Amino acid sequence: MATTTTERARHDWTLEEIESIYTTPLVELIFRAQSIHREHHRPSEIQGCMLLSIKTGGCPEDCAYCSQSAHYETGVARQALMTVEETLAAARRAQAKGATRFCMGAAWRSVPQGAAFERVLEMVRGVRAFGMEACCTLGMLTSEQAEALAAAGLSAYNHNLDTSPEFYGQIIHTRTYQDRLDTLARVRRAGINLCCGGIIGMGEDRAARYGLLHQLAVLRPHPESVPINLLMPVAGTPLADESPLDPLELVRTIATARVLMPRSMVRLSAGRISLSEEAQALCFMAGANSVFLGDKLLTTLNPGDADTRLFEKLGVRLARGADVVG
Ligand code: SAM
Ligand code: DTB
Numbered sequence: 511m512a513t514t515t516t517e518r519a520r521h522d523w524t525l526e527e528i529e530s531i532y533t534t535p536l537v538e539l540i541f542r543a544q545s546i547h548r549e550h551h552r553p554s555e556i557q558g559c560m561l562l563s564i565k566t567g568g569c570p571e572d573c574a575y576c577s578q579s580a581h582y583e584t585g586v587a588r589q590a591l592m593t594v595e596e597t598l599a600a601a602r603r604a605q606a607k608g609a610t611r612f613c614m615g616a617a618w619r620s621v622p623q624g625a626a627f628e629r630v631l632e633m634v635r636g637v638r639a640f641g642m643e644a645c646c647t648l649g650m651l652t653s654e655q656a657e658a659l660a661a662a663g664l665s666a667y668n669h670n671l672d673t674s675p676e677f678y679g680q681i682i683h684t685r686t687y688q689d690r691l692d693t694l695a696r697v698r699r700a701g702i703n704l705c706c707g708g709i710i711g712m713g714e715d716r717a718a719r720y721g722l723l724h725q726l727a728v729l730r731p732h733p734e735s736v737p738i739n740l741l742m743p744v745a746g747t748p749l750a751d752e753s754p755l756d757p758l759e760l761v762r763t764i765a766t767a768r769v770l771m772p773r774s775m776v777r778l779s780a781g782r783i784s785l786s787e788e789a790q791a792l793c794f795m796a797g798a799n800s801v802f803l804g805d806k807l808l809t810t811l812n813p814g815d816a817d818t819r820l821f822e823k824l825g826v827r828l829a830r831g832a833d834v835v836g
């Protein structure tokens with residue numbers, strides 16, 4: 511395996527190459543990922559993001575991992591779209607905790623037209639006025655809606671591919687992989703940065719992880735933001751009893767993402783609550799440079815105040831803005 515310090519962004523990665531990176535002896539893989547990471551990012555800085563579920567539950571999609579799908583009894587209380595005031599108050603609190611990016615999530619299959627969408631646009635303008643990056647994840651959207659979000663100043667749109675095209679059919683039946691790719695293309699065409707990643711630990715094999723990484727790495731340009739989520743098992747969903755993934759598979763996934771997409775922010779997203787401090791440290795060494803702060807993700811738990819101690823122990827600083835150097 512050639513390791514140079516001047517590797518440039520490529521969009522023609524093959525599945526075979528991805529497998530060979532992923533299966534590199536761990537210490538060599540982390541060294542390669544860290545070397546690339548240092549060329550484009552500040553090694554001791556990570557970006558803090560904060561999530562808010564602005565519309566919760568009752569979603570018509572059947573994503574097998576999700577607490578908010580109307581197909582499963584998960585005990586998550588449905589909540590109508592929040593007000594602009596409530597949302598902006600949460601963004602202010604997030605900023606006070608050190609977050610520079612505020613992510614608003616809605617359990618919609620696709621973005622509705624009318625007053626609800628106008629309210630989301632108002633939220634985006636408000637978050638941007640605080641000087642924070644604003645990200646939304648609202649399901650599928652039209653080109654017009656993507657353009658309106660761009661005009662409101664949206665920094666990024668989160669829409670995950672979740673897994674490989676082959677494994678996808680075992681997780682979601684109510685929309686296709688192509689639907690997801692089409693939405694991503696509309697977001698890109700409107701000039702909004704893409705936040706696009708997936709979930710591991712859903713019972714997939716390594717080939718499914720190579721497949722997801724491949725789909726992301728052949729996008730041109732790469733998604734500026736790549737969230738890697740570890741499944742948060744939710745009681746009542748089909749994946750409730752999935753056995754926990756070996757954290758070293760997460761480390762390998764992150765390191766491979768870093769090698770394939772050198773300039774992207776690689777976000778260690780859901781699932782940190784189940785990781786040891788040592789496993790999280792390895793994820794940062796492998797090139798993860800962002801986390802969600804706070805004690806709640808959308809509906810599930812996140813480490814919260816434990817992070818202060820972790821960052822102190824690791825000598826990690828929270829970035830004041832996006833960390834992209836190159
Ligand atoms: N409804 C929108 C959609 O799916 O596009 C936005 C919200 S959805 C909750 C955003 C992403 O969160 C999903 O695509 C999935 O990757 C991730 N996610 C949801 N539930 C999760 C869980 N239990 N564990 C890990 N990641 C999860
Ligand atoms: C992403 O990839 N991870 C975040 C964000 N995008 C929206 C969501 C994680 C959700 C975890 C499950 C929950 O809290 O409901």
Ligand code: SF4
Nearest residue numbers: 569571573576579617
């Ligand atoms: Fe709905 Fe999104 Fe949950 Fe799927 S992941 S059920 S689309 S809220």
